[in-house]
Amino acid sequence: MKLNRIAPMVIMGACTLYFLVPIWWLLVAASKSRSEFSSTDPLWFADFALMDNLRELFAYRDGVFLRWLGNSIVYTGGAALLGTVLAAMCGYALAKYRFPGREAIFNVVLSGVLVPATALALPLFLIFSQFNATNTFWSVFLPSLVNPFGVYLARIYASASVPDELLEAARLDGSGEVRTFFTVSSRLMFPALVTIFLFHFVAVWNNFLLPLIMLGNERLFPVTLGLYTWNTQVNQYPEVRMLVLTGALVSIVPLVIAFLLLQRFWRNGLGSGAIK
């Protein structure tokens, strides 16, 4: 009986170490001065220099890092918010209305889920360059709005959580279809929408190839691309290393905060799409 409980806890403990030690290391590393980084215990604090590192990070090259962070938040927050609304409307229409071509539309969108986003980056670059629109904010933002998996999830959630009788009742009350969606249906779908938003947010935040191909102007970079370029310079300019480490730590913070705040949604909503 005892062993029954010890073995699982040992596995859980070992996995906790595996998942958290690298982040702990990053936190410790970002809190050290350059000289102490390689000369002190990598897993424990030396003189606490995190504030100095942060100051240096945000001051470096006229505060370009802050700019990257801001870009990431606009690209990601904007695309995820707008993208979720668009996916929700489309998925809702596919779930709640019968019309010719409905299955065809759904199947095309669904096969979009299987098309890897990275396969689109290069042709997108070629298309945008025809309009002289590469290396612009829109060249990264607009493609990021499209989330076929969100449509798929929204359709499942809408079927499950919005009863037909309710829509019928709203119609009898004289409420228009669009108004019903925004005042009634979207509220019923809200927990699901947060899940879609979160998935979309992570996908765009992590997107690397599209900005790598599209953007040449450093002022437009998202934070991932910025850190990547700094990291390629570490061998030539060793002083950049501390900036990369501190920047890496800072770049994780917004997502961790978003996850913590939205915990009660993703904790249970995440798998609903997989059950069906």
Add this chain to the structure above:
Amino acid sequence: MTRKRPVAALLFFILPFGLLFAAFYLAPIGYAIKQSLYTVERTGTFGPAREVFGGLVQYQRVFADGPFWESIGRVLLFGVVQVPVMLGLALLLALLLDSGLVKGRRFFRLAFFVPYAVPGVVAAIMWGFLYSPNLSPFTTLTSKWDLLSADLVLWAMANVVTWVFVGYNMLIIYSSLLAIPQEVYEAARLDGAGAIRTAWSIKIPLVMPAIVLTTVFSIIGTLQLLAEPQVFRTFSSAVTSTYTPNLTVYSTSSIPNFNLAAAFSVVLALATCLLSFAFLKVTQRGGDK
């Protein structure tokens, strides 16, 4: 009951997504296919370049391109090992969380999920430092094995991907475990089935759809491997510019040879669709038995 179809409302709901989907999903696919059928011709070495229709010339080049197929073989090997390890661990952790044998479930769930918040590029940079012999906190390990050498760097990257995605996959499987109604377990309990037996014969079959879904996403992700190898090029000279199929696409397009790069993209996208589709078919047939 006949009711007039609310055409205006439907257009309002579907068009915004539909237009963007057409412009930024369908159009690029079509454009890539078109580009892949063209080739650049020059009159003389320094003459002006013009694009002419080349039929399947680019595809012949793709199929004759040794490094490209080597890179496909490499990511397949990667996937055959990494996907089962990652999903096996995710399944084990989800079952343990669900078994009632573990205290502090909230904490573990969060702790395992945190790496998912780390963007692939940042995770790769972080682990790149952790692997570097002179910077790593695990010097006993890194002094014995050079994790950034040609032999091991693929598995060093597999570890990065596993680290990021175990918690995410665990959560998907775990939430579908939570959705199993309690009555299902009653019969097993009456039969005197233990925790392991219940997990094996009841829970795993019931969460199969979730496992299939996570597998398909993992297959797609593996074939698209890009950020990790691209970052690791800074840490290890063993990672070449054609290490994974996507790196080949990227380096071909920066030569620039867009037509060939487009053909690579098309072949890669097709291979990805085929593989995930085949996997879905096989698992569905297995389920019919």
